[in-house]
Amino acid sequence: MNVNATLLEEIYHTLLKTYGPQHWWPGETPFEVCIGAILTQNTNWGNVEKAIANLKAAAVLNVAALADLQPSALAELIRPAGYFNVKADRLQQFVRFLQVQHQGSLDSLFHAPWQQTRTELLTVKGIGPETADSILLYAGQKPSFVVDAYTRRIFSRLGLVPEEIGYDQLRDFFMTTLPASTAFFNEYHALIVQHGKQYCRPRPGCKGCCLARFCCSCQCE
DNA sequence: GGCCAGGACACCA
């Protein structure tokens, strides 16, 4: 095990000890996880929950119903999640992709080797790398590490990666350093988000990441 | 009232 692997494992265990198991993703079904992954793009999860509740109340949280809804009606239902016009289109792009390519079945989507599924997901307009990896990991139970803005902030401030590192490079850093494990990747990303919410918001004088053993130089909190 | 949140894409030089 190299130095980075040891460090990443140590950070993981510190986060787990600090925050406890996160039990992600907060969705009842794999399909709901997919919808949540799209709705949460650049948006607070609390707002996403409201949008999903609206979809459930309208009994349209399924492939066929979402595909058949008028865009304006769907946008109105997901309004609390923000970017509602954009996201209504992205949701319909996704469910129509499922219908055309996989008979509306997530089982079919996840049947192929996951690297192939990832490439396929990235062809869907509105699904970028983070959303694709979230869908793979949390809906498909595939060992694809999810990185996000918090991951970049935390691990660049710890000096492990450059601040300007790209998504794929940062993902590769974790994927090539850590053993491939769905459960491990699931918990790790969730813990990073939990920590990021508390300590990594940009604010004057604070660089975040003040987690005991893994503290940055700002000395706050 | 301003800032930020579990991004992605179109457009332009």
Add this chain to the structure above:
DNA sequence: TGGTGTCATGGC
């Protein structure tokens, strides 16, 4: 190919 603008609500 890399930088910039756009999409938008709700909580603090």
